[in-house]
Amino acid sequence: MAEVSLQGEQRVFMTGNEVVAWAAVAAKVDIMYGYPITPQNEIMHYWTRLAPKYGKRFLQTEDEISAGFTMLGGVMTGRKAFTATAGPGNVLMQESCVMAEMMRLPAVYVIQQRGGPSTATVIYAQQETTLTCFGGNGEGHRIVYSTATHQELFDYTIKAFNAAWTYRFPSFVLGDGYQAKMREPLTIYDAESKGVKLVPTEPMVGEFKPGKQFKHLRNTYNTEEELYEVVMANQRDWDAMAPKVVEWYEKDCQDADVVFVCHGVVSRAAMGALDELRAQGKKVGLFRPITVRPFPEKQLADAVKNAKKVLVAESAYGQLLKMVQVAICGGKAEIVPMLRPGIGITTEELVEEYNKL
Amino acid sequence: MQELKENNVLQPAMPKSWNEETKPHKFCPGCGHGIILKAVGEVIDELGIQDKIVFGCDIGCSLLSWDFFACDSVQTHHGRTTPVITGMKRANTDIIGIAYMGDGGGYAIGSQHLFNAAVRGEKITIILCNNCNYGMTGGQMAPTTLPGMKTETSPYGRDVEQTGYPTKGPEMVAAVAPEGAYVARGTIANVRQLKGFIKKALENQMAGNGISFVECLSSCPTNWRTNAKQTWEFVEKDMAQYFKVGELRTPQAKEGK
Ligand SMILES: Cc1ncc(C[n+]2csc(CCOP(=O)(O)OP(=O)(O)O)c2C)c(N)n1
Ligand code: SF4
Ligand SMILES: [Mg+2]
Numbered sequence: 001m002a003e004v005s006l007q008g009e010q011r012v013f014m015t016g017n018e019v020v021a022w023a024a025v026a027a028k029v030d031i032m033y034g035y036p037i038t039p040q041n042e043i044m045h046y047w048t049r050l051a052p053k054y055g056k057r058f059l060q061t062e063d064e065i066s067a068g069f070t071m072l073g074g075v076m077t078g079r080k081a082f083t084a085t086a087g088p089g090n091v092l093m094q095e096s097c098v099m100a101e102m103m104r105l106p107a108v109y110v111i112q113q114r115g116g117p118s119t120a121t122v123i124y125a126q127q128e129t130t131l132t133c134f135g136g137n138g139e140g141h142r143i144v145y146s147t148a149t150h151q152e153l154f155d156y157t158i159k160a161f162n163a164a165w166t167y168r169f170p171s172f173v174l175g176d177g178y179q180a181k182m183r184e185p186l187t188i189y190d191a192e193s194k195g196v197k198l199v200p201t202e203p204m205v206g207e208f209k210p211g212k213q214f215k216h217l218r219n220t221y222n223t224e225e226e227l228y229e230v231v232m233a234n235q236r237d238w239d240a241m242a243p244k245v246v247e248w249y250e251k252d253c254q255d256a257d258v259v260f261v262c263h264g265v266v267s268r269a270a271m272g273a274l275d276e277l278r279a280q281g282k283k284v285g286l287f288r289p290i291t292v293r294p295f296p297e298k299q300l301a302d303a304v305k306n307a308k309k310v311l312v313a314e315s316a317y318g319q320l321l322k323m324v325q326v327a328i329c330g331g332k333a334e335i336v337p338m339l340r341p342g343i344g345i346t347t348e349e350l351v352e353e354y355n356k357l
Numbered sequence: 358m359q360e361l362k363e364n365n366v367l368q369p370a371m372p373k374s375w376n377e378e379t380k381p382h383k384f385c386p387g388c389g390h391g392i393i394l395k396a397v398g399e400v401i402d403e404l405g406i407q408d409k410i411v412f413g414c415d416i417g418c419s420l421l422s423w424d425f426f427a428c429d430s431v432q433t434h435h436g437r438t439t440p441v442i443t444g445m446k447r448a449n450t451d452i453i454g455i456a457y458m459g460d461g462g463g464y465a466i467g468s469q470h471l472f473n474a475a476v477r478g479e480k481i482t483i484i485l486c487n488n489c490n491y492g493m494t495g496g497q498m499a500p501t502t503l504p505g506m507k508t509e510t511s512p513y514g515r516d517v518e519q520t521g522y523p524t525k526g527p528e529m530v531a532a533v534a535p536e537g538a539y540v541a542r543g544t545i546a547n548v549r550q551l552k553g554f555i556k557k558a559l560e561n562q563m564a565g566n567g568i569s570f571v572e573c574l575s576s577c578p579t580n581w582r583t584n585a586k587q588t589w590e591f592v593e594k595d596m597a598q599y600f601k602v603g604e605l606r607t608p609q610a611k612e613g614k
Binding site for chain 2: 030031033057059061062063065066068069070071072073074075076077078079081095096099203205206207208212214215216217218219220
């Protein structure tokens with residue numbers, strides 16, 4: 001096998017999982033921790049093939065609880081670390097996510113959503129949107145990027161590491177099995193030679209220098225008030241961060257009567273519907289949150305302020321819908337849901353739904 | 358460690374690796390956790406590894422040690438100390454990682470982590486306090502509760518028909534760990550020996566041999582509702598009868614076979 005390298009820029013044709021592994025190489029990640037689950041397995045498969053060539057490490061853990069917590073151990077020593085999971089594994093990882101939120105640990109999770117609670121429907125869904133944004137017994141102090149293309153998977157995986165190490169909140173790349181498994185062309189690149197600065201890491205424990213101050217990291221509080229102070233300080237940091245990290249995509253919204261709102265891979269179908277309907281002279285627009293957490297609430301409210309209807313389409317039963325309702329409640333646009341838990345949404349179906357309005 | 362004299366009275370010496378500001382410690386009077394951690398502190402001093410230690414503690418009364426040492430420390434979630442320290446050691450092999458936990462943390466909620474860390478031969482040191490119950494939550498039955506022993510959730514005594522026999526952790530770890538493992542069971546009733554076990558467990562990690570695991574028979578007079586005499590009797594007789602004290606695996610012995 002030829003020696004792989006990531007220098008300069010390369011045009012490639014790969015699956016989304018392979019893209020994530022390459023993005024982690026580009027982000028100069030030190031170690032991945034993981035437990036097998038479809039549809040993220042190939043992230044580990046590619047990583048374990050790439051890792052030794054780049055002096056990187058991998059640990060296959062006994063379950064996703066362990067994958068999450070070993071990763072937290074890794075980041076505490078100042079190493080860039082991540083894990084990837086899906087579905088029930090995402091559920092098991094939430095315990096580590098809340099520890100990362102409270103202790104401000106720069107953990108990175110790649111989630112390739114799949115359907116259903118157990119197995120069999122292992123390829124596609126958007127049913128982990130709420131879980132990924134708000135799972136666990138905390139306040140959802142996280143950054144969640146919902147990608148739609150392979151180029152975005154690459155770009156936002158790098159960005160997730162930067163965001164995590166800049167703001168010290170856990171960061172997520174929210175993909176799905178379609179994105180994980182399909183192949184498409186994209187450009188992969190060495191981040192730094194492309195001008196993407198990689199945020200340096202820093203050990204929280206285990207640094208050896210003479211006369212060092214010992215650190216006692218904890219996640220236990222003596223009083224309700226003490227906990228309250230910590231949560232509120234985190235909330236203030238999160239609020240201050242939100243406008244800096246929030247991202248969205250909008251097209252043709254300002255004169256639109258109907259605005260499609262979708263996230264992730266569904267927004268690709270919406271792009272198709274938009275082109276088709278605009279060609280017919282229909283006044284439609286598209287709004288897509290890229291960060292589903294923090295949610296671009298103001299931006300959405302602004303984008304739909306002239307619209308009569310907002311068509312919310314998602315492969316889940318109302319998870320995006322709730323975020324949209326919160327963002328534009330009190331607005332004049334009527335919200336029309338198109339909820340397809342666990343199944344894909346095509347351009348044709350969106351056009352059909354539009355025609356029913 | 359220095360001997361201190363105050364008003365001409367010899368004061369108990371405090372290990373250098375202890376965080377003086379947090380002493381006296383937060384455990385109940387008569388609790389074994391403090392005795393185990395004293396042994397740990399003395400060993401850290403003797404090995405001169407205070408700078409390299411990352412001490413992880415679980416949820417359970419072990420969490421009261423989150424600021425116990427003048428060493429880098431991390432308090433994690435219930436049962437998750439083994440993976441946190443494992444993840445650290447995998448990411449940075451220069452640290453000396455100690456995962457400190459209770460019997461509930463190690464043998465119940467975190468048993469899959471302990472088992473698999475042992476199987477993989479993680480190069481960390483796990484120190485587990487066996488006090489036959491869930492101390493922090495008010496004395497429920499633990500995997501280590503002795504047959505017939507009364508706890509809040511076994512008020513008529515542990516019924517082995519329904520709940521099985523007490524978990525023998527070191528035996529389990531010794532059975533599954535690859536070569537290079539150090540496994541022992543000590544007791545607070547023999548601190549000199551316990552200290553020796555803990556020292557070997559840390560030296561074994563420093564030598565990069567494999568997993569090191571020490572279970573410590575300990576006391577929980579608060580939940581046992583025992584006075585000093587009864588407490589010692591329980592540790593020395595009842596516990597030691599079921600849980601055999603001694604070394605189960607030393608790296609040399611296995612390799613020499
Ligand atoms: C996931 C989870 N489940 C339950 C608890 C509640 N809990 C806190 S401490 C503890 C038991 C601790 O017992 P052990 O590990 O034996 O430590 P000890 O207090 O006896 O030293 C439990 C069940 C928790 N904190 N987290
Ligand atoms: S409850 Fe038991 S284990 Fe916990 S500090 Fe008190 S005596 Fe020790
Ligand atoms: Mg206990």
